[in-house]
Amino acid sequence: MMATPARGMSARAAQAERTRQQILETAQRLFTEIGYDATSLQMIADEMGLTKAAVYYYFRAKSDIRHAALKPGIERLKSLLDEVAEMRSRRARVDHLVTGLVDFLVQHRHAVMSPAESSEAKHAPDDEQVHEMRWRALSLIFGEEPTAVERLCFDAAFSLPRSLSTLADLSDEELGEALRTTMLRILLRVPS
Amino acid sequence: MMATPARGMSARAAQAERTRQQILETAQRLFTEIGYDATSLQMIADEMGLTKAAVYYYFRAKSDIRHAALKPGIERLKSLLDEVAEMRSRRARVDHLVTGLVDFLVQHRHAVMSPAESSEAKHAPDDEQVHEMRWRALSLIFGEEPTAVERLCFDAAFSLPRSLSTLADLSDEELGEALRTTMLRILLRVPS
DNA sequence: GTCTATATATAGATAGAC
DNA sequence: GTCTATCTATATATAGAC
Numbered sequence: 001m002m003a004t005p006a007r008g009m010s011a012r013a014a015q016a017e018r019t020r021q022q023i024l025e026t027a028q029r030l031f032t033e034i035g036y037d038a039t040s041l042q043m044i045a046d047e048m049g050l051t052k053a054a055v056y057y058y059f060r061a062k063s064d065i066r067h068a069a070l071k072p073g074i075e076r077l078k079s080l081l082d083e084v085a086e087m088r089s090r091r092a093r094v095d096h097l098v099t100g101l102v103d104f105l106v107q108h109r110h111a112v113m114s115p116a117e118s119s120e121a122k123h124a125p126d127d128e129q130v131h132e133m134r135w136r137a138l139s140l141i142f143g144e145e146p147t148a149v150e151r152l153c154f155d156a157a158f159s160l161p162r163s164l165s166t167l168a169d170l171s172d173e174e175l176g177e178a179l180r181t182t183m184l185r186i187l188l189r190v191p192s
Numbered sequence: 193m194m195a196t197p198a199r200g201m202s203a204r205a206a207q208a209e210r211t212r213q214q215i216l217e218t219a220q221r222l223f224t225e226i227g228y229d230a231t232s233l234q235m236i237a238d239e240m241g242l243t244k245a246a247v248y249y250y251f252r253a254k255s256d257i258r259h260a261a262l263k264p265g266i267e268r269l270k271s272l273l274d275e276v277a278e279m280r281s282r283r284a285r286v287d288h289l290v291t292g293l294v295d296f297l298v299q300h301r302h303a304v305m306s307p308a309e310s311s312e313a314k315h316a317p318d319d320e321q322v323h324e325m326r327w328r329a330l331s332l333i334f335g336e337e338p339t340a341v342e343r344l345c346f347d348a349a350f351s352l353p354r355s356l357s358t359l360a361d362l363s364d365e366e367l368g369e370a371l372r373t374t375m376l377r378i379l380l381r382v383p384s
Numbered sequence: 385g386t387c388t389a390t391a392t393a394t395a396g397a398t399a400g401a402c
Numbered sequence: 403g404t405c406t407a408t409c410t411a412t413a414t415a416t417a418g419a420c
Contacts, residue, residue, distance in 0.1 A: 016385070037229040038311030040413065054386050056415065119230030148362055148370035152352060156378060159351040160344060170340055178340035185341075186348060186378060208403070232395065245398085246404050254396065 020058045022048060028069045028111040032165075036066060036118035063120055069113055070126050076104050077133055084140055091188070093140055098157075098183045105161055106176045112161050134158075141187060150190055157186040212250045214240060220261045220303045224357075228258060228310035255312055261305055262318045268296050269325055276332055283380070285332055290349075290375045298368045301356050326350075333379060342382055349378040 026047050030039040041062055045052045059065045080100040087093045105112060115130040137158075142150040160179060167175055218239050222231040233254055237244045251257045272292040279285045297304060307322040329350075334342040352371060359367055 012385080019385085035229070035311060037227070041415090042413080051387060052414085053388080053416085057385065060415090062414070119227060148359065148366055149373050151359065152355065152370055152374040153377075155355040155358070156348040156352055156374065159354065160348055162351065163344065163347040166347070167340065167343065174340055178344055181341050182344040182348065185345075185382075190377075204403080211403085233397090234395080243405060244396085245406080248397065249403065252397090 016058075023050075023055055023058055024065065024068055025111070027065045028113065031066070031069060031113050032111050036113070036120070063124065066113075066118070066120065066124075067126055069111075070115055073104070073108070073113075074115075074126065074129055074133075077101070078129075081133060081136055081140065084137075090141070094184065094187050097137065097141070098180055098187065101158075102176050102179045102183065105164065105179065106172050109164050109172070109175065112164055114162055142190075153186050153190050157183045208250075215242075215247055215250055216257065216260055217303070219257045220305060223258070223261060223305050224303055228305070228312070255316065258305075258310065258312065258316075259318055261303075262307055265296070265300070265305075266307075266318065266321055266325075269293070270321075273325060273328055273332065276329075282333070286376065286379050289329065289333070290372055290379065293350075294368050294371045294375065297353055297356065297371065298364050301364070301367065304353050304356055306354055334382075345378050345382050349375045 023044060027039065027044050030043060030047070041052050041055050044065075045055050059068070080097060083100075084093045084097050087096060115127055118124075120127075138146055138151065138154050142154065146154070160183065164175075167178075170178065215236065219231065219236050222235060222239070233244045233247050236257075237247050240247075251260070272289060275292070276285045276289050279288060307319050310316075312319075330338060330343065330346050334346065338346070352375065356367075359370075362370065
């Protein structure tokens with residue numbers, strides 16, 4: 001779970017932690033590039049010069065890798081929504097949510113996994129959480145009873161992470177600015 | 193390939209055509225609900241009370257079912273773009289594309305398959321075509337050198353088909369109107 | 385900590401009976 | 403036209419040697 005080996009760890013344990021982290025990064029990249037279902041543990045092992053069994057030493061199941069890969073994004077989104085919930089004006093809420101999300105997206109632009117689009121999407125605890133947060137965000141932005149158009153604007157704006165792969169030619173700054181501008185435009189001034 | 197058995201067909205052949213069509217509809221529904229990769233031929237066969245081998249009699253491979261399921265949408269989009277290309281004003285082009293697309297989406301709202309999100313997405317001819325049409329549509333709406341924000345607005349608007357499943361509570365009329373309004377709002381009056 | 389070897393399940397696909 | 407039976411490949415996952 002740790003990004004860096006803790007102090008006091010043996011050299012062996014530190015190496016193990018690095019290996020674990022590398023598996024996670026490799027898996028995350030493959031999930032992003034070709035999708036979760038299409039990524040086999042064999043591919044992950046091959047890319048790292050390990051065997052499947054070695055991968056299983058670090059993760060008990062394929063779904064655990066998915067869980068670990070999704071975790072930082074889920075945590076970030078959760079705390080972002082907590083912060084947003086404290087804000088009074090709608091404008092400030094939208095602004096904070098968009099800015100926070102865009103910053104996270106740009107930082108992880110090459111490893112952004114959409115939680116949906118996996119055959120595990122049903123009943124997996126991660127996806128339950130994402131689903132709940134989606135509802136929470138919708139309420140925070142458009143109130144308890146959003147109109148159909150508002151719901152669509154919400155979906156349109158927050159579907160943009162899926163488009164990251166088609167924007168590889170942009171620098172981090174350009175990408176961030178474009179994402180922020182577009183999301184704000186879609187979410188603010190929605191016609192009734 | 194035909195939606196209805198042609199005149200002069202034997203009763204046996206007509207029955208075969210119906211079975212083929214039913215397999216297609218069942219598969220399409222499952223592809224939409226749980227995704228292409230997660231749908232096995234066994235599931236399709238089970239839902240219809242057939243065996244896998246029977247399904248293979250009608251379709252030589254799983255990918256052929258996908259191809260047949262995608263075909264109507266691809267054809268519709270292709271002719272729509274041909275029509276749009278003939279129009280002079282940008283406003284008319286956006287209007288015609290959005291209206292045509294929304295009509296198609298509402299009509300097939302329970303069986304809309306996103307061409308991407310399958311492990312076959314690479315090098316499958318269907319996806320090549322969709323990719324080309326995406327570029328063509330982008331050029332028709334925003335010109336040959338769209339800005340980053342314009343590309344994002346394009347993606348946001350045309351990602352909306354993915355949201356159909358979350359709008360099951362709307363009537364066809366409500367859905368169509370909301371889709372049309374939202375897409376037009378996102379695609380028109382994009383800030384420079 | 386990483387390996388070989390293997391268990392088990394299921395995928396897509398085919399051959400041939402009826 | 404639909405079936406049973408089977409093939410082959412590959413998936414996730416485990417046991418136990420080193």
